[in-house]
Amino acid sequence: MADEPLILGIETSCDETGVGIVRGHTLLADALASSVEEHARFGGVVPEVASRAHLEAIVPTMDRALKEAAVTIADIDAIAVTSGPGLAGALLVGVAAAKGYAVAAEKPVYGVNHLAAHVAVDTLEHGPLPEPAIALLVSGGHSSLLRVDDLAREVTPLGSTIDDAAGEAFDKVARLLGLPFPGGPYIDREARAGDPAAIAFPRGLTAAKDLVGHRYDFSFSGLKTAVARWVEARQRAGEAVPVADVAASFQEAVCDVLVGKALDACRSSGIDTLVIGGGVAANSRLRAMAEHRAAKHGVRVRTPRPKLCTDNGAMVAALGSHLVAAGVAPSRLDLPADSAMPLTVVRV
Amino acid sequence: MLVLVVDSSTPAVTAAVVEVSADGVVARAQRCTVDARAHGELLAPQVDAVLADVDARPADLGAIVAGLGPGPFTGLRVGLVTAATMGQVLGIPTYGVCSLDGIGHPVAVGEPVLVASDARRREVYWAVYDGAGQRIAGPNVDTPGVAAERARDLAVTVAVGDGAHRYAEVLGLPVREEPRYPDATALAVLAAERIRAGAPAEPLNPLYLRRPDAVAATGHKPVLP
């Protein structure tokens, strides 16, 4: 244990400033500062507001992580940082911070892919990942289905959203229902009292014709509009909107598509491990539905606990740890922040 | 004492090592690259390079000076986060200096000068310095026309900085060729008293001068006709 590498991870791709520390697969610290409240009145993450918050938060968050893990920077073997994808200005703060730490402490730095990190974080909870695996990554910024043959080197995108991210749909429907931002947890809560079969909302890109070109892609824009139409029609008729039923039916439609496509990917490739990550993976209905349906197909679902599903530094440290263990060389000191970093690139 | 200086408030990305002693401030090594789009890529390797140039390790540094801007936000933060994180690891104080001072202070000899750097959106970040190099107006962000008017009121006779070059016609002042960008040694000179006194570390708060572009969410737009 003690001879396993001690890895620090830095995450700033959206509105969370995260610093995590792991030793091998053991989580030692997961410090987080969030600017989510500053974005609430804008109904979505404002990039410049997020970037300013990262600059203010990075040093104190690092301090907390080091204290929590009871280590010093000198003890660290390598520093991993999210270099993309994400908000350009926000990523740049984390990447520059990682380099500042790396240069000052004379440590190697790994610029890593945020989505691969969402997969890697599960190893902190469930141990080494069986490969190949299928991963479903869903959040306010991304909705992707991927095949992981070698988390250190080879990740293949199977599909992604062609319009809104799943988490974005949650935010927009929440706003429609008068629920606060971010919408995910509020929809989840309301839905518990609602009937998921009350309203038949559309399942995007699941019709036979869509499966040809978009078998593993997602679309949530049509669903969002359908919910808006339904709610408005009620309001215009002067009727009360059954918030719990709308929330439950909307959530059911999202989860149905996500789980259906993820399991389709498992079945068609004969892969029996499904990892679910990203903020939407904290949704209780998604977790329950995935477990239930996967069991029928002999697929094992791995979902980290909710706190590790949302963006954090531990996930970046977990991926860094995996890369170090796999003998992957560090990045160069001129590594960029790449807001559109392709999924196929695990480390820049 | 060896001091690291960084500034990323303009298209120039600067890292330097200077020696601060009781006698003065001496430049030891400097890297400056003009590329407005690559601050994040360029700065850390330049810091590494200037340390190597003087055969020093990071632990040999006694303090860090950073240009606080004003400057376009994304690039500006690179220098500040670099300085702050390095200061944290090394346990050495960080000091902030208004980046425009690093242009205006060294050239203001005898006559007042207007310093202008490019703020994009057809505006400049500007400040005015008296003949002794003291800032007497700014830093502000305005159109070049407004900056020119304020400069005239303050009897400015010459302008300097990349913004002054860019908007020379509107400013209507003769433009000094150098420095176009904040001078690392000048930034160190402006922090030298604090460095020598071992003054407490300062939080490196950027001089943004502009609020973030963001509009509060309005009510939901109906989808039904």
Ligand SMILES: [Zn+2]
């Ligand atoms: Zn994420």
